[in-house]
């Protein structure tokens with residue numbers, strides 16, 4: 076079985092080499108450039124990112140969707156009682172990783188997670204289809220449930236509760252923003268000599284460096 080895995084090998088040849096001197100000095104600007112390109116060229120979920128948190132000393136990772144990007148950071152939406160949210164409540168250090176396979180690019184971002192305002196969460200919540208809004212009420216995310224039926228019944232109850240009423244945001248659901256202090260832009264290159272350009276926030280200034288692949 077492992078034969079097939081260890082012979083699995085591709086060379087990365089899509090991109091021109093990265094020249095750190097030609098890249099923007101602001102990593103948000105570089106991120107936006109790469110993200111715009113991903114939006115046009117990645118078929119599904121270009122906004123999917125792996126969110127890694129720490130539970131005591133145990134790293135935990137899962138996919139969430141990037142839903143907002145501004146000069147403050149990267150916002151995703153979730154249940155505030157979920158495991159990931161409890162983890163960042165206790166330890167705000169987290170990282171997100173984008174991997175765009177077809178572009179041969181990866182971006183790693185590290186920083187601290189903070190809650191966004193209720194107003195911002197309301198705004199996003201109300202933009203969601205009503206089925207997803209009901210789901211947010213019905214699902215005690217990360218808690219054990221006995222069966223699929225249990226959640227289906229919860230959905231029916233929530234539908235009744237909101238009959239002829241607008242489905243507004245439950246207080247335990249909303250946005251969290253990762254505020255970055257470190258970025259790494261990785262781009263595949265031939266013979267494993269990939270490009271890695273990092274940006275570190277040092278005394279409020281982004282310092283750019285190249286790392287060995």
Ligand SMILES: Cc1cc2nc3c(=O)[nH]c(=O)nc-3n(C[C@H](O)[C@H](O)[C@H](O)COP(=O)(O)O)c2cc1C
Pocket residue numbers: 120123137138139140141151152153154157158159160216217
């Ligand atoms: C493509 C994809 C997108 C997802 N987007 C989200 C999301 O935006 N928010 C979220 O809470 N969970 C999202 N999930 C589910 C999470 O990966 C995870 O199962 C869930 O949030 C519970 O994680 P936790 O128990 O560690 O808190 C997504 C999963 C996938 C595969």
